[in-house]
Amino acid sequence: MLIFRPAISRLLQWSLYLLPLLAMIAAWYFYTAADPQRQFIFSSPEKVYLALVRLISSGELFHNSCVTVMEAVIGFVIGTTCGAMFGLSLWYSRLIARIARPYITALATVPVFALAPILISWFGIGILSKIMLAFLSTVAVAIVQSYQGAMSVEPRFLRLMLVVGASRWKTFTLVVVPSSLIWVINAMKLNIGLALLGAFIGEFISAEEGLGYMIVKASGLYDMATVFCGVIALILIALALTAAIEQVEHRLLKWKSS
Amino acid sequence: MNSQSGRDGPLLSIEGLHFAFRSAGTASPSSLALIDNLQLSVFRGEIVCILGASGCGKTTLLNLIAGLLKPEAGKIEILNSRAAAVRQPIGYIFQNDALLPWRTIEGNLRLADDIGGNSSKEGTQERIAAYLKTFHLDRQILKQYPSQLSGGMRQRASIIQALMFDPDLLLLDEPFSALDYYTKLRLEGEFHQLVKGENKGAILVTHDIEEAVAMGDRLVIMDAGRLGNELSICKSDDRCQPENARGMPEFAEHYRQVWSQLKSVIEGARC
Ligand SMILES: Nc1ncnc2c1ncn2[C@@H]1O[C@H](COP(=O)(O)OP(=O)(O)OP(=O)(O)O)[C@@H](O)[C@H]1O
Ligand SMILES: [Mg+2]
Numbered sequence: 001m002l003i004f005r006p007a008i009s010r011l012l013q014w015s016l017y018l019l020p021l022l023a024m025i026a027a028w029y030f031y032t033a034a035d036p037q038r039q040f041i042f043s044s045p046e047k048v049y050l051a052l053v054r055l056i057s058s059g060e061l062f063h064n065s066c067v068t069v070m071e072a073v074i075g076f077v078i079g080t081t082c083g084a085m086f087g088l089s090l091w092y093s094r095l096i097a098r099i100a101r102p103y104i105t106a107l108a109t110v111p112v113f114a115l116a117p118i119l120i121s122w123f124g125i126g127i128l129s130k131i132m133l134a135f136l137s138t139v140a141v142a143i144v145q146s147y148q149g150a151m152s153v154e155p156r157f158l159r160l161m162l163v164v165g166a167s168r169w170k171t172f173t174l175v176v177v178p179s180s181l182i183w184v185i186n187a188m189k190l191n192i193g194l195a196l197l198g199a200f201i202g203e204f205i206s207a208e209e210g211l212g213y214m215i216v217k218a219s220g221l222y223d224m225a226t227v228f229c230g231v232i233a234l235i236l237i238a239l240a241l242t243a244a245i246e247q248v249e250h251r252l253l254k255w256k257s258s
Numbered sequence: 259m260n261s262q263s264g265r266d267g268p269l270l271s272i273e274g275l276h277f278a279f280r281s282a283g284t285a286s287p288s289s290l291a292l293i294d295n296l297q298l299s300v301f302r303g304e305i306v307c308i309l310g311a312s313g314c315g316k317t318t319l320l321n322l323i324a325g326l327l328k329p330e331a332g333k334i335e336i337l338n339s340r341a342a343a344v345r346q347p348i349g350y351i352f353q354n355d356a357l358l359p360w361r362t363i364e365g366n367l368r369l370a371d372d373i374g375g376n377s378s379k380e381g382t383q384e385r386i387a388a389y390l391k392t393f394h395l396d397r398q399i400l401k402q403y404p405s406q407l408s409g410g411m412r413q414r415a416s417i418i419q420a421l422m423f424d425p426d427l428l429l430l431d432e433p434f435s436a437l438d439y440y441t442k443l444r445l446e447g448e449f450h451q452l453v454k455g456e457n458k459g460a461i462l463v464t465h466d467i468e469e470a471v472a473m474g475d476r477l478v479i480m481d482a483g484r485l486g487n488e489l490s491i492c493k494s495d496d497r498c499q500p501e502n503a504r505g506m507p508e509f510a511e512h513y514r515q516v517w518s519q520l521k522s523v524i525e526g527a528r529c
Contacts, residue, residue, distance in 0.1 A: 156352060159350075159352070159356065160352075160356040162325070163324045163325070163326065164369070164373055164423050165347060165373075170372070174358075174369070174372060178358070178361075179358075253360075255359055255362075255403040255405070
């Protein structure tokens, strides 16, 4: 960053971040307090707060969050790794890349929602089917992004490798992979949300634990406060995972920031 | 062929080289040959300068020599001082440097080791240090990324990167054209000294007549894919630094000669 701001204005910046949130909570509070009838569908900040305390102290929220995070992260890691490796390796053969293209497009366009019932009947209602859903929602993006990255390596770097007589494998490891890293990281950024969504949809359709399950069950009971708690937990998880990816990005792309 | 006779022959010899770009959509080469029946040889310790109007095929010629393009006909022979099976490395310094931005300068200079073209891994450290000194670069830059260096520093770093592969033949495509005059003079000097000191051969493509006369031992003007008359630059001392060469009495004479030839080529092409 070029401009260093004093610590005091940093604090101001942070409070500015919180301002829209506080405004929303205030609006919600006044809207639901004005007419208690509304609390049946909109719940209210106090009710959500009380539900949060209850769910946290019973350990329910933590347990369900852990299940969802685990499903999403395992699916994300396997999906992104396999997808990136496959997509990058398509650089080796234009023929295979061309054959693979319609399949990848198909995989990328099929909504996971459509696959969820099939996968649940194949892999059961346990976490395995959710991991598969998270995997399938991430793998296509990872393949497409990393293949594009591999194909858009700057020609001057490839020329350099040709001139110095580098083998194709050396060209792949020393130039294609590092220069595609930006694309892989972009895939990671997109995928973390998709993985969470995949796991969530699986839980939503059929499960015995996880945030999706918790939300479905609570909405069946018109327990809107618990639904809100689940949504808040999902948002926080998404923010935390995104921040983790940004850390990874910062590490891997040190040369970019400097 | 023993090593003795190998040392005496030309480092690079090109005979009857023919090349045309295939026009898009057709398999046959376009009728207009870009390079036609071209001959050129480069000996050790020699800098051959190629001058020519923009678009006459200078970069194409270097790409052909470097093996990036395949000639339609003709022979490009690069003397191999090593085992026949090993490809002779060529040091090709592109007009825009090709330093890998995700590697530090040190990582870039160690590329030769990583690619495995260089067997003497132990000496790398010393060689890097020596080259940094030759090119007046600070050791500190080793830890920096290419984007943190100035254009002139990057140009020098990419020359060192090429040298780390220990090539006998160096190809330079307008390497100094983007630099300020003083940096250019200095780099010319450093490069000249290196070619003479390490007994390498070099082809220098440039638009700058003054640079060509000051640096080159021989000078060729390229005209529509042919190399015109060769001009030998007879210097009283061939190890004379380019900056001193500019002050020599024969410099002005060479300059005039080259300019008149170049002018006739360019004007001939126009009509
Ligand atoms: N990939 C290509 N396909 C078709 N034609 C090309 C290609 N590259 C270059 N040419 C043509 O070949 C000619 C010579 O190009 P080249 O780059 O060798 O010129 P140059 O002498 O290096 O010019 P400059 O001094 O401007 O760098 C140009 O007329 C250009 O249009
Ligand atoms: Mg050129």
